[in-house]
Every structure is written in C-alpha cells, then in structure tokens.
Amino acid sequence: MADFKDVWKNRVAGAVNKLLREAGSAETVDPSAVTAESPPRPEQGDLGFPMFAYAKQLRKAPPLIAAAVAADLSPHGEGSAGASDGEAFALGPYVNIRLDRGRTASGLLAGLLDETVPIGRPGTLAGSRVMVEFSSPNTNKPLHLGHLRNDALGESVSRILKAAGAELRKVCIINDRGVHICKSMLAYKEGGGGRTPESEGVKSDHFVGGFYVAFHKMAGDDSSAEERAQELLRRWEAGDSETVELWKMMNTWTVDGMKETYRRTGVSFDQYYFESQTYLKGKEEILAGLDKGIFYRAEDGAVMVDLEAEKLDKKVLLRSDGTSIYITQDIGLAIYRNRDWAFDRLVYVVGSEQQYHFQVLFAILKKLGFPWASNLYHLSYGMVNLPDGKMKSREGTVVDADDLIDSLRDLALAEIRDKDREEAVGNSDEVAEKIALGALHYYLLSVAPARDMLFNPQESLSFNGNTGPYLQYMGARISSMLKKAGDRDPAVDAGLLSGDAEWELVKLLGAYTEAVASAAEHMDPSIIAAYLYELAKAFSRFYHDCPILNAGNAALSSARLALSRAVLRVLRDAFELICIPFLEAM
Ligand code: ARG
Numbered sequence: 311m312a313d314f315k316d317v318w319k320n321r322v323a324g325a326v327n328k329l330l331r332e333a334g335s336a337e338t339v340d341p342s343a344v345t346a347e348s349p350p351r352p353e354q355g356d357l358g359f360p361m362f363a364y365a366k367q368l369r370k371a372p373p374l375i376a377a378a379v380a381a382d383l384s385p386h387g388e389g390s391a392g393a394s395d396g397e398a399f400a401l402g403p404y405v406n407i408r409l410d411r412g413r414t415a416s417g418l419l420a421g422l423l424d425e426t427v428p429i430g431r432p433g434t435l436a437g438s439r440v441m442v443e444f445s446s447p448n449t450n451k452p453l454h455l456g457h458l459r460n461d462a463l464g465e466s467v468s469r470i471l472k473a474a475g476a477e478l479r480k481v482c483i484i485n486d487r488g489v490h491i492c493k494s495m496l497a498y499k500e501g502g503g504g505r506t507p508e509s510e511g512v513k514s515d516h517f518v519g520g521f522y523v524a525f526h527k528m529a530g531d532d533s534s535a536e537e538r539a540q541e542l543l544r545r546w547e548a549g550d551s552e553t554v555e556l557w558k559m560m561n562t563w564t565v566d567g568m569k570e571t572y573r574r575t576g577v578s579f580d581q582y583y584f585e586s587q588t589y590l591k592g593k594e595e596i597l598a599g600l601d602k603g604i605f606y607r608a609e610d611g612a613v614m615v616d617l618e619a620e621k622l623d624k625k626v627l628l629r630s631d632g633t634s635i636y637i638t639q640d641i642g643l644a645i646y647r648n649r650d651w652a653f654d655r656l657v658y659v660v661g662s663e664q665q666y667h668f669q670v671l672f673a674i675l676k677k678l679g680f681p682w683a684s685n686l687y688h689l690s691y692g693m694v695n696l697p698d699g700k701m702k703s704r705e706g707t708v709v710d711a712d713d714l715i716d717s718l719r720d721l722a723l724a725e726i727r728d729k730d731r732e733e734a735v736g737n738s739d740e741v742a743e744k745i746a747l748g749a750l751h752y753y754l755l756s757v758a759p760a761r762d763m764l765f766n767p768q769e770s771l772s773f774n775g776n777t778g779p780y781l782q783y784m785g786a787r788i789s790s791m792l793k794k795a796g797d798r799d800p801a802v803d804a805g806l807l808s809g810d811a812e813w814e815l816v817k818l819l820g821a822y823t824e825a826v827a828s829a830a831e832h833m834d835p836s837i838i839a840a841y842l843y844e845l846a847k848a849f850s851r852f853y854h855d856c857p858i859l860n861a862g863n864a865a866l867s868s869a870r871l872a873l874s875r876a877v878l879r880v881l882r883d884a885f886e887l888i889c890i891p892f893l894e895a896m
Contacts, residue, residue, distance in 0.1 A: 313421075313820045314414050315357065318396070318407055319344040322359045325382040329368055329375065337367050354401060355408035356817065362403060372403030379405045412805030415816045415873070419804045422819060422876040430883050432827035436475035441651060442468045444659035445577065446483045449564040450490040451519035453571050453711035455765065456661065459694045461577045462754045462889055464659040466835040467689065469887050474830035479651050482579045483643055486561045487586040488636075492542040494518050495556050496535065497525040499542075507563055513712065515567025518560050547633065571711055575747060576889055581650070583643055589634050591642030595678065596627045604677050620673045622666075627674070640671050641678075648682050655685045657833065662690040662760070689833055692762035694754065714767070718746035721771055722779075726896075735895050744891035745771070745779050751889040752778030756839035776843050778890050784846045785885070786896045787853075788878045795859055795871050802872040803865055811852040815873060818845050822880050826887070835888050842884050849877050 323341040330337055349358040361372040361379065368375055383398035383405070395417070396409040422429055444464020447453055453461075464480070472478040498521045507514035529535035545553040572578065596613055599605045605615050611630035617623060627641075628634060647656065658668060668688035675683035696709055723742035726735055735741045753770035757763045773779050807816060822841065829837040858874060861867040885892050 313823055314395070314409060314417065315346050315820065315824065316341070318357055318359075319346060321383055322379060322405060325379040326364055326368075326375075328382065329364075329370075329378055333368055335367055339364065349401075349404075349406055355399070355406040356396075357407040357409070358401070359405045359407075360403060361405060373400065376400035376403055376405045383407075411808040411813050411816070414820070415807040415812070416804040418816055418820050419802065419872055419876050422879055423802075423872060429879060430822050430826045430887075431473055431475065432823050432830070433475045434827045435471060435830060438476045438654045439479070439652065440471050440476040441479045441481055441647060441653040441656045442471070442659065443481050443483060443657065444468075445572075445579075446485065446660065447568060448485045448488075448490050449518070449561045450494045451522045452513075452515035452564070453568055455694055455696070455709040455711065455714060458575070458711050458714065458750065459691060459754045459763075460659055460661070461572070461575060462751045463689070463691055463759055463835065465575075465577045466751075466755055466838075466888050467657070467659065467833050469889075470826065470829045470835060470838065471833070473826050473887060476830075479581065479653070480579045481581045481583060481647065483583045483585060483588075483639075484561075484565060485585045485639075486557075486565075487546075487584075487589060487639075489539055489543050490522075491557065491561065492539045492546065493525040493529075494522040495553075495560055496539045496542055497521040497528060498560060499556060500528075507567075513567050513570065514563035515565075515571075516710075516712070518564045518567075519710075521560075543633075574712075574715065574743075575751075576891075583646065585639045585643075588642040588646055589639035591645060592638040592640065593628065593634050593642070595641050595645065596638060599678055615670075615674055615677070617670060617673050620669075622670055622673055625670050637667065637671055637674070640667075641674060644671070644675055644683075644686070645680070648680070653682070653685065655687060656682075657687050657689050659689045659691065662692055664688070665690055689759060691759040692757075694763050694765055697764050697766055715743075715746055715750065718749055718767055718771065719743050721767065722746050722749070725771070731896070735893075741893060741896055744893055745782065745896065748778030748782045748890040748893075750778070752781065752839060755835040755888045756843075758834055758836045779896075781842055781846050781881070781885070781890065782893050783896055784849060785878065785881050786893050788849070788874050788881070789894050791858065792871065792875060792878065795867075802868050804869055804872060806866050806869040807873055809856060811848070811855040812870070812873060814848045815845075815852050815877060818848050819876055819880055822884070825884075829887075838884050838888050842881065842888070845877065845880065845884075849874075 320341045323339045323344050326339045330339070345360060345363075347358045347360065349355055359379075361375040364375055365372050377400045380398045380400040395413040396407045398405055398407050400406075421427065442464055445453075445457060445461050447457060468478055468480050501524060502521065507517040510517060512520070525535065525539070542553060546557055596605060600607065600613055605613050605627060608614050608626075608630075612626050613628040615625050615627055617625060625637070626635065627638060644656070647653070660668065665688065668686075672683060672686050675686065719742045722745040723738060726732060726738050726742060732738045749770040753765060754763075756776065769775070770777055771779055773783055807813070818841075825837055825841040829835060852873070856870055858870040859867060861870055882892050
C-alpha cells in the first residue's frame with residue numbers, strides 16, 4: 311500500500327521534473343528524495359513540501375516554483391491526473407496539500423484492513439543482507455540488566471531491519487574461553503563438592519554464577535587464587551582432559567540457563583558462535599599478518615599493530631607468551647561469519663564502553679585487506695542502572711536478569727489480584743509475565759540506544775503514562791470492543807471519518823510505514839516506541855470524542871469500528887517490532 315505521503319511525493323516530483331524539462335535541464339528529482347513536512351497549523355493543510363532545494367536547478371525563486379507546482383497539481387492541472395483526493399496550494403516557498411479526509415481515510419483503511427497484505431513494510435532495505443550480533447555473554451555468570459537492554463535492542467533492531475526488507479541473520483558470540491570462566495571453574499573445583507544445578511535445584515547459569523562470586527570471596531583472602539585461575543587457563547589451552555571436561559560441564563550449565571532466559575524474553579538466534587572455536591583462527595590471521603609486515607613484534611615478543619595513522623594508538627594483538635586476548639578472537643570471528651554468510655552489513659550491538667575496541671577491530675580487518683571490513687558497524691548503547699536502593703541482586707553489584715523479570719512479574723500479578731481481575735484476564739500468571747515483558751522491553755527501547763538510562767521497575771509497570779502496559783491495555787481495550795461489536799456491516803464507508811480526532815488517527819496510521827523506515831535507517835527502536843505512544847494517545851482522544859458502538863447511526867458506527875480495527879492491526883504489528891507481547895484482555 312502506498313501511503314498518501316508517498317503518493318504526493320510522487321506527484322510533487324512529477325511536477326518539479328516537468329518544470330526541469332521545460333527549463334531544458336537534463337536533471338531529474340527522485341520522489342524518494344522529496345521531503346514532506348507537517349505544517350505547523352491546521353489551516354495550512356496536512357502536508358508541506360519545501361521548494362528551496364530546486365531553486366538552483368530551476369534558477370527560480372522558491373515561491374515562484376511553489377506557485378507553478380501548486381498550479382500543476384490543482385484538480386485541473388496536468389500533474390494531478392484527476393487527483394481529487396487533496397488540494398494543492400502555494401504558501402510562500404512551500405507547496406501545501408490539504409487532503410480530502412474521507413478519500414484519504416478510505417484509501418488507507420482499505421489497505422490496512424486487507425489481511426492478505428502485510429503492513430509497515432517500507433522495502434527500503436530490500437536486497438540487502440544484514441547480520442546482527444547481540445547479547446554475546448561470557449559464560450562465568452548469568453545475564454544481567456545490561457544484557458536485557460542489549461537483547462531487547464538486538465532483537466528489536468533485527469525485526470525492524472527485516473520489516474524494512476533486509477534479509478536478516480541474528481548471531482550471538484558466546485565468550486566461553488578465558489580466565490573469567492576459569493575463575494568459576496576453580497571455585498567449583500575447590501569447593502563445589504560434586505554438587506550440580508539439579509542436586510541444588512538452582513537454575514544452571516545461576517549455579518555457575520554462584521561460583522564466580524565464591525571465587526572473588528576466595529581471592530579476597532588468598533592472593534594465589536588469581537594465579538591458580540591462570541594456571542587453569544594454561545591447562546585448558548594445553549588441552550588437559552580433566553580441565554576440558556570441567557570446562558565443558560560448566561559452560562553447558564551456563565549456556566543452557568541463558569537459553570532459558572532467551573526463550574522467556576522472546577529472543578532467538580540463527581547461529582551461535584563460540585569463542586573457543588574462533589580464537590585460534592584469530593591467532594592464525596594475526597601471525598599471517600605479522601609475516602606480511604602488517605603487524606610487528608614488540609621487544610617483549612608481543613605481536614602489535616600500529617594504528618597511529620588512524621589515531622588509534624598501538625595495540626597488542628597477541629601477548630608475549632603467545633596467548634590471545636579479547637580482540638584476537640574477534641578477528642577470527644568476523645572472518646568466519648563472512649565466510650558462513652556473506653553479509654552486506656554486520657551490526658555489533660555492544661555497550662558504549664567498547665567503542666575503542668570496535669574502532670580498532672574494524673581498522674585491523676581493513677589493514678588485513680578484507681573487502682567487507684568497511685561494512686562493519688558498532689551499534690553502541692549506553693549503560694542501564696536501577697535507581698539507588700532498588701532490588702539488590704544476589705551478587706550485590708549487577709542486577710540479575712531473571713530476578714528482575716521475576717520481580718516485575720510478581721508486581722504485575724499483585725496488581726491483577728488487587729484489582730480483582732483474575733477472572734477477567736484468564737490465566738493470571740501468563741498475563742502477568744507478558745505485562746512484565748511489555749513493561750521491560752518498552753521501557754528499555756523507548757530510550758534512544760546511545761543514551762545512558764535508569765530502569766525504574768515501578769514506573770515501567772504503570773498503567774497510565776508512556777509505558778508498555780499502557781499500550782497493552784489500549785490493545786486489550788480495542789480487542790474487547792471489537793469482540794463486543796461482532797461482525798457489523800462489512801461494507802464500510804470510511805468517507806464518514808472526517809472529524810478532527812478521526813483525522814488525527816488516520817494521518818498517524820498513514821505514517822506507520824515511514825516510522826518503520828526511519829527506525830530501520832537509524833537502527834533505533836525508540837522511533838517505533840514514540841510512534842506507538844502517539845497512536846495510543848490519538849486513539850484515546852478518538853475514543854473519548856467519538857462514540858463508537860453508540861454512534862447513533864449504523865454506518866458511522868461501522869466506519870469507526872473499521873478505524874479501530876486498523877489501529878489494532880498497526881498496534882499489533884508495531885508491538886511485534888519492539889518485542890511487546892499483545893494481550894487480548896488485561
Ligand atoms: N562477551 C563480551 C562482553 O561481555 C561482549 C562481546 C561483544 N561482541 C564481540 N564480537 N566482541 O564484554
């Protein structure tokens with residue numbers, strides 16, 4: 311469905327191109343390059359097209375261009391092709407359009423209510439192959455609040471890019487190798503006493519996390535603990551079978567536990583990579599680069615890269631003892647990924663504290679001559695914390711992901727019980743869980759990725775205000791109204807929808823595809839979140855101003871129901887993009 315803004319962009323481009331031809335110019339304007347604005351005041355119409363950009367090509371003042379374009383687009387003008395769905399007029403340097411409300415509403419609803427045609431699919435990324443890496447945990451402890459922001463962003467950005475037409479592959483790197491996991495292993499080896507997650511009845515990743523905490527307690531009293539962990543790493547690298555067995559067992563516990571959390575939050579991956587399987591490749595590439603003179607050996611024997619020309623300093627790639635570091639594995643990983651699935655773009659969703667790491671990584675891959683190295687992008691996001699004094703986690707410092715969702719769910723459940731809504735909502739536990747996820751994901755995604763933020767659990771759950779549950783509630787309210795209405799007159803005359811509140815909604819519905827395109831372009835789900843909030847507010851006004859079931863006239867009632875159905879469809883589609891579960895009742 312071409313939305314009305316696109317229709318008019320096409321027409322404006324057509325009229326400008328005609329002027330260009332008449333002026334003997336060989337240049338043309340592409341409709342997608344035409345900017346459309348919303349005029350500040352209602353009496354100025356619904357769309358405004360600035361003409362400044364064409365002044366140079368046409369050697370004409372913008373107001374003169376605006377007058378010519380408006381004349382061409384008026385109902386009797388040639389460019390209009392009989393367009394009676396809106397009226398064009400010049401307003402200074404702008405061509406403004408006052409849309410015919412009824413016709414616009416009819417066209418739009420016809421598209422939105424045709425369930426066989428997907429909505430919100432701008433096609434701006436059609437033909438591109440995008441790989442998105444996100445989550446990417448270490449295996450020494452369970453997921454925390456930072457991962458929840460990462461997971462929500464990665465999953466949502468992936469869905470948005472896909473909606474914009476990209477072919478998409480979601481990947482995760484599990485950093486399962488290194489001294490961090492050896493610390494948990496050491497504590498288990500020395501104090502685990504053969505216990506298992508099953509024997510203790512503890513979620514398996516939390517079980518491992520407990521030993522990471524135990525290691526730090528132990529290291530506080532025993533200065534040789536760090537050294538013993540390093541020793542364990544050396545044994546692991548040497549392939550010592552007992553160490554490798556322990557490592558396998560504990561990593562399986564962690565990864566299995568994390569996958570449970572992913573399932574719970576609606577996150578999934580097309581492929582998992584494991585550092586233990588990629589770091590040797592990184593080493594190999596670095597040594598090959600050393601041979602070619604791309605890298606150099608420092609006096610102490612470490613392999614280094616000089617990125618001073620890129621203003622990035624000198625950087626160690628392999629330690630003097632030959633062991634690899636964090637960046638080593640990333641070099642092998644990127645190469646494997648491109649080999650597995652040739653991408654046009656690889657997006658790394660990783661915290662802003664790793665900005666330097668990714669600048670260096672990308673520069674190194676370019677130096678190594680990989681043609682795809684210029685297609686790598688770090689989608690950096692800010693820190694997330696709880697307001698002081700909220701919910702202490704087991705480990706004291708970071709907020710555990712599962713615990714946080716549990717407590718959100720418990721709060722939602724208590725609210726359902728307080729309000730005596732248990733019967734109305736059906737399965738209270740399930741609904742409470744969905745409210746918790748809606749609250750969490752909306753709160754995390756409504757902030758632009760780059761910004762640091764506080765996650766306030768109580769605020770996220772509020773039913774009024776800019777929250778997930780408010781939107782879920784709006785969806786449930788519309789659903790129950792539509793259910794109550796049953797099947798009314800299917801022949802809807804959307805032309806009846808010409809009141810101000812209805813028109814606001816129609817215009818917002820018409821802007822959905824554009825919101826998806828913009829969210830995809832900027833890889834920013836907060837654009838969808840903001841769109842949804844506007845839509846919900848506009849629906850509230852409409853609901854307040856325009857009686858629906860009691861419109862006093864069956865045709866008007868049907869038209870308003872159709873509008874509500876269209877809102878619900880957009881709402882549900884957008885929910886999916888930002889990982890908010892939809893609820894029929896709440
Ligand atoms: N596991 C790493 C950490 O917790 C993040 C990995 C990010 N991705 C990457 N390709 N380096 O810090």
